[in-house]
Structure formats: C-alpha cells, structure tokens
Amino acid sequence: xxxxxxxxxxxxxxxxxxxxxxxxxxxxxxxxxxxxxxxxxxxxxxxxxxxxxxxxxxxxxxxxxxxxxxxxxxxxxxxxxxxxxxxxxxxxxxxxxxxxxxxxxxxxxxxxxxxxxxxxxxxxxxxxxxxxxxxxxxxxxxxxxxxxxxxxxxxxxxxxxxxxxxxxxxxxxxxxxxxxxxxxxxxxxxxxxxxxxxxxxxxxxxxxxxxxxxxxxxxxxxxxxxxxxxxxxxxxxxxxxxxxxxxxxxxxxxxxxxxxxxxxxxxxxxxxxxxxxxxxxxxxxxxxxxxxxxxxxxxxxxxxxxxxxxxxxxxxxxxxxxxxxxxxxxxxxxxxxxxxxxxxxxxxxxxxxxxxxxxx
Amino acid sequence: xxxxxxxxxxxxxxxxxxxxxxxxxxxxxxxxxxxxxxxxxxxxxxxxxxxxxxxxxxxxxxxxxxxxxxxxxxxxxxxxxxxxxxxxxxxxxxxxxxxxxxxxxxxxxxxxxxxxxxxxxxxxxxxxxxxxxxxxxxxxxxxxxxxxxxxxxxxxxxxxxxxxxxxxxxxxxxxxxxxxxxxxxxxxxxxxxxxxxxxxxxxxxxxxxxxxxxxxxxxxxxxxxxxxxxxxxxxxxxxxxxxxxxxxxxxxxxxxxxxxxxxxxxxxxxxxxxxxxxxxxxxxxxx
Numbered sequence: 001x002x003x004x005x006x007x008x009x010x011x012x013x014x015x016x017x018x019x020x021x022x023x024x025x026x027x028x029x030x031x032x033x034x035x036x037x038x039x040x041x042x043x044x045x046x047x048x049x050x051x052x053x054x055x056x057x058x059x060x061x062x063x064x065x066x067x068x069x070x071x072x073x074x075x076x077x078x079x080x081x082x083x084x085x086x087x088x089x090x091x092x093x094x095x096x097x098x099x100x101x102x103x104x105x106x107x108x109x110x111x112x113x114x115x116x117x118x119x120x121x122x123x124x125x126x127x128x129x130x131x132x133x134x135x136x137x138x139x140x141x142x143x144x145x146x147x148x149x150x151x152x153x154x155x156x157x158x159x160x161x162x163x164x165x166x167x168x169x170x171x172x173x174x175x176x177x178x179x180x181x182x183x184x185x186x187x188x189x190x191x192x193x194x195x196x197x198x199x200x201x202x203x204x205x206x207x208x209x210x211x212x213x214x215x216x217x218x219x220x221x222x223x224x225x226x227x228x229x230x231x232x233x234x235x236x237x238x239x240x241x242x243x244x245x246x247x248x249x250x251x252x253x254x255x256x257x258x259x260x261x262x263x264x265x266x267x268x269x270x271x272x273x274x275x276x277x278x279x280x281x282x283x284x285x286x287x288x289x290x291x292x293x294x295x296x297x298x299x300x301x302x303x304x305x306x307x308x309x310x311x312x313x314x315x316x317x318x319x320x321x322x323x324x325x326x327x328x329x330x331x332x333x334x335x336x337x338x339x340x341x342x343x344x345x346x347x348x349x350x351x352x353x354x355x356x357x358x359x360x
Numbered sequence: 361x362x363x364x365x366x367x368x369x370x371x372x373x374x375x376x377x378x379x380x381x382x383x384x385x386x387x388x389x390x391x392x393x394x395x396x397x398x399x400x401x402x403x404x405x406x407x408x409x410x411x412x413x414x415x416x417x418x419x420x421x422x423x424x425x426x427x428x429x430x431x432x433x434x435x436x437x438x439x440x441x442x443x444x445x446x447x448x449x450x451x452x453x454x455x456x457x458x459x460x461x462x463x464x465x466x467x468x469x470x471x472x473x474x475x476x477x478x479x480x481x482x483x484x485x486x487x488x489x490x491x492x493x494x495x496x497x498x499x500x501x502x503x504x505x506x507x508x509x510x511x512x513x514x515x516x517x518x519x520x521x522x523x524x525x526x527x528x529x530x531x532x533x534x535x536x537x538x539x540x541x542x543x544x545x546x547x548x549x550x551x552x553x554x555x556x557x558x559x560x561x562x563x564x565x566x567x568x569x570x571x572x573x574x575x576x577x578x579x580x581x582x583x584x585x586x587x588x589x590x591x592x593x594x595x596x597x598x599x600x601x602x603x604x605x606x607x608x609x610x611x612x613x614x615x616x617x618x619x620x621x622x623x624x625x626x627x628x629x630x631x632x633x634x635x636x637x638x639x640x641x642x643x644x645x646x647x
Contacts, residue, residue: 012566050441052645073444084439088375100363101443146440 007056029179031198032187034060040187041208048078077151083142087131102149136167158187205347231331249309255301364453382465388415406490410614421522424505432513465557503633510640536598543593555580
C-alpha cells in the first residue's frame with residue numbers, strides 16, 4: 001500500500017529523517033513510535049505531501065506522492081498534529097469544504113458527510129461553531145475530515161494528545177474500527193496506546209527506523225531475559241548462596257539499603273556476579289550475623305536476571321530453594337518484559353550509536 | 361479550485377470583512393460623487409474615481425491581510441497541502457473570491473453614471489472605461505496584498521506592510537519630485553537597493569554565499585556603469601518611481617484615454633504577484 005524508500009529530510013544542517021525505508025501493507029493499524037523529535041511528524045508530513053523530501057520516494061499504491069500528487073493524495077486522509085480546523089465555521093460547513101476539495105459533489109458529498117459524521121459521532125455538535133467545541137470533538141472533526149472521500153490510508157499524527165482519559169478511550173475505539181476497513185497509521189510517543197491499538201509497530205529514533213514488528217514479537221526478540229525481584233529475610237551472602245544453585249539465575253544485584261522497608265527506592269545498587277560472589281559466602285559480616293536472629297530481621301532485596309523464558313518455573317524453584325533453607329521470602333515478583341523496556345533499550349541504543357558516530 | 365473559491369467567498373460574507381470593504385468603497389465613492397457630480401455639477405464620473413482611489417490604501421490590506429496569513433496561523437495550510445489540490449488552485453481560488461468581493465460594490469457604483477445621465481450629459485464611455493480601469497487597478501493591488509499576506513502568519517503585520525506599500529505607491533509620483541535626480545544620488549540609492557535585495561535573498565534562502573555574491577556583484581555593476589556612462593543614472597530613480605506607480609497610470613484613463621499599455625501593465629503585475637504567492641506557498645514545503 002505504502003512504500004517509503006530511502007527517505008531523507010534535512011532542515012539546514014539538521015537531519016530530521018535519515019535514510020528511512022519501510023513498507024506498509026493493507027488493512028491494519030500501524031503505529032509510529034518514537035520519542036519527541038524522532039522524526040515521526042516529519043515522516044508523516046512527507047508521506048502526505050505536505051513537506052518535500054530532501055531525498056527518497058514515497059509511493060502510495062504505486063503513485064509517487066511528488067510526481068502524481070493528485071492521484072496519491074486522493075488515497076490518503078491526513079490529520080496533522082494540530083487539527084487543521086477553520087474555527088469560525090461549523091463542522092458541517094467545514095466538512096463540506098473538505099469534501100468538495102477532495103472532488104466530491106452533490107448527493108455523493110452529502111452521503112459521505114453523513115457517514116463520517118455518524119462514524120465519528122459528531123452529530124450533536126454539527127451546527128455549533130468549531131471554536132466552541134471541546135478538544136475531543138475538535139479532534140473528531142479532524143478525523144471526520146480525514147475520512148471524507150473514503151481514502152484507503154488514514155494517517156493520524158498523535159490523535160490522542162491533550163484529550164481526557166474517556167475521550168482517549170473513545171478515539172482509540174474509533175481507530176480500531178477504522179482499522180477494519182482502512183490502513184491506519186498513527187504516531188504516538190505513548191507506548192501503552194500503540195500497544196493496545198496497533199497490530200504492527202515501527203519504532204523510530206533520530207530519524208531512523210530501528211524496529212518494525214508486532215508488539216508481541218518486539219517484546220520477545222528484544223527482551224528474551226526476564227527478571228525476578230525478591231525480598232528475603234536473610235543477608236546478601238545467604239541469598240547468594242541459595243540462589244547459586246538455581247541455574248536459570250544468571251545475575252544478582254542487591255539493593256544496598258537492606259534494612260529500609262522500601263528497598264526499591266534505594267539510590268545505588270551493588271552489582272554482584274554470582275560466580276564472583278560465591279567465594280565471599282564464607283566471610284561473615286559481623287553486622288549481618290548479629291541482626292540475623294534479631295527482632296527486626298535483616299531484609300535483602302535482590303534483582304535477579306533470568307535466562308529462562310518460563311518465568312514461573314524459575315519462581316517455583318526460587319521459592320522451593322528458600323523454603324528448604326527455612327528462610328521466608330517476603331516478596332517474589334516476576335518482572336515481565338514490556339514494550340516500554342524494548343522502547344527504552346532501542347532508543348537509548350540509537351542514542352549511543354549516534355554519539356559514537358559523532359565522536360568518530 | 362471551485363471548492364476554495366466557494367469556501368473563501370462564504371468566509372468573507374460570514375465575517376464582516378466583505379461588508380467593511382464594500383462600505384468603505386461605497387462611502388468614499390459616495391463622498392466623491394457628492395463633491396464633484398452634485399455640488400460642483402461636473403458630469404465626469406471618472407474624476408470621482410480618481411479622487412477616491414486613495415481608499416485602496418485602507419481597504420485592500422483589510423481584505424487581503426488574512427487571506428493566507430490566517431491559514432498559517434490556524435495551521436489550516438497543512439490541510440490545503442494534503443488535499444488533492446495544487447497551490448496554484450488554492451491561490452487562484454482565493455484571488456477569484458477577492459475579485460468577486462471587489463466586484464459587488466463596483467457593480468453598485470456602475471449604476472451611478474446611469475443615474476447621473478438622467479439629469480444631464482454624462483460621458484458614459486469614459487465613465488465605464490474608467491470603472492473598468494479602476495477594477496483592473498484594484499485587482500493588481502489585491503494581487504500585491506495576497507503576496508504580502510503569504511509572507512507572514514501575522515495578520516496585523518500583513519496589513520501594516522500592505523498599507524505602507526500601497527501608500528508609498530500612491531505618493532511615489534509626488535515623492536519622485538523630491539528625490540535626487542543626479543547620477544550620483546541615483547547610484548547611491550541603487551546601491552542601497554542592492555544591499556536590501558541581498559538581505560531579502562538571505563532571509564528567504566538562508567544562504568550566505570549566494571546573498572553576499574548577489575549584493576556585491578550588483579553593487580559592482582552599478583559602480584562600473586556609473587564610471588563608464590554616468591548619464592544613464594540621471595533622473596533614473598524619479599523615473600523608476602513614476603513608472604512603477606499603479607495610480608499614475610490610472611490618471612490616463614481619467615483624462616479620457618483608454619490606455620491598453622496600462623491594462624497590460626496591470627495584468628502583468630497581477631500575474632507576477634500571484635506567481636510569487638504560489639512560490640511563497642510552495643516554499644513552505646521546502647523549508
């Protein structure tokens with residue numbers, strides 16, 4: 001449906017989009033994800049013909065957006081970041097204008113307007129001035145505008161920014177529905193949003209495509225190892241000793257402020273590799289051994305890296321290991337890989353890569 | 361194009377703009393008609409048009425200030441870019457709507473000579489010839505206004521610049537008398553213009569080498585020509601100012617001559633500034 005080939009856009013010395021290539025298929029919801037300033041809006045603006053590219057091509061259903069703008073633009077409905085609304089008009093007047101500009105006439109125009117008004121549920125406010133509408137309704141009028149002419153591709157730039165939670169849910173529902181008949185591309189810097197709506201995700205950072213897959217696959221490929229956080233009533237050495245028998249645990253790091261009730265808040269973490277830590281187990285820490293039988297028992301919080309995908313098998317063996325030693329486990333929290341981690345990892349990687357490239 | 365045209369026209373009549381424009385024009389023409397045709401009992405309606413042509417200084421910027429600047433301000437220009445219409449169609453649609461808004465009060469005005477003809481001899485041919493010229497001159501000023509509006513996203517700024525430009529154009533003939541007509545004076549003024557041109561090019565392209573090179577080459581050219589044949593520059597600036605005046609050319613029509621040269625000149629101005637407006641809109645895509 002859409003093919004973006006080696007797209008580059010420079011603003012003077014600043015490269016906003018750098019050799020971006022991807023293809024987008026039919027009838028699904030695609031998510032553009034990236035931190036602010038990653039080049040999402042620029043890419044969308046180029047794809048819709050609002051902006052020229054320094055290099056590269058955008059083909060919409062085989063039509064080049066720069067060479068055959070008329071044919072290509074008819075296939076696209078676009079809602080920019082800020083909905084382009086004429087504030088002193090009513091939604092009906094506005095839709096009338098956009099419909100005519102898209103080449104609709106007479107009965108076909110009226111029919112289309114009726115459909116999109118129904119789809120976006122703006123019937124109640126059709127005769128109010130747009131300037132008097134709430135942000136959510138303005139956004140819907142913007143989406144209605146994009147839907148006019150029944151385009152194959154609908155491109156929405158941050159459609160839920162600035163809306164209240166209920167409006168966000170409604171807009172998401174709408175987008176999901178649209179995804180059944182159209183190819184929908186939306187951009188966002190909110191992960192959960194993209195995760196819930198989109199079938200495929202394109203992660204962009206520093207103008208480059210760094211990942212393009214389904215949300216599940218992204219989680220799987222990029223965060224194979226999961227983690228477990230435990231809090232046990234024992235000192236660090238004891239915990240290390242118990243855990244070293246469990247093969248799946250590859251790395252342990254402790255929160256140093258062991259005695260506080262909220263160890264997770266602690267500032268610094270002591271990283272102890274299990275193989276190095278093993279010889280240390282014999283050396284007793286005077287402080288900890290005294291406290292071990294105290295009324296205020298010693299608490300240790302440890303973050304474990306785990307290389308086994310079956311997280312519950314690991315937690316079971318951890319639990320049993322501690323139970324054998326008769327040490328109470330106060331907390332046992334498996335940490336599942338989230339898209340957020342993938343996102344942070346990927347964008348930070350891109351960051352360091354860029355810095356390295358600059359240094360060279 | 362028709363969509364933009366209809367949309368703009370509706371916009372003018374929904375807001376006060378079209379009415380203010382029409383009212384101003386009618387009031388000025390009315391006062392002129394009162395002074396010349398009724399009080400002084402002159403039967404030439406063209407004098408009225410000549411007298412009231414200064415009204416353009418106010419009404420053209422009022423009408424054109426928002427035409428493109430407002431689109432930018434509201435970010436609706438993005439909509440226009442993403443719709444399957446070209447920037448040429450957008451500018452033409454907007455310009456034609458402006459012409460219609462201008463034509464409506466003018467249609468009322470063109471009844472006046474007929475009314476006066478009931479009470480005496482009116483030279484209808486010169487009257488209507490002048491009205492036509494009045495329209496074409498107004499159209500040229502509107503094109504300039506559209507271009508000025510396309511340069512900024514601030515309506516007030518567009519209006520201010522518009523008023524200044526048209527006012528300068530209105531008085532350029534009388535100002536020309538005070539401008540130095542010596543070769544040296546002209547050369548200096550030209551050099552200043554070269555520097556200004558360089559600054560404008562720099563502002564538009566953000567290209568240092570190009571703007572410096574352009575400015576220096578032009579100044580150099582002026583200096584060389586001045587050295588070789590300084591008589592070229594004698595009276596050049598006043599001459600240019602008179603030639604560029606749109607209002608000066610209108611006076612030919614008032615004197616009863618239907619000057620085709622002037623009509624062609626006005627049409628050239630229209631095409632030139634509409635072309636620049638299209639380019640100015642296109643440029644936004646490339647910045």
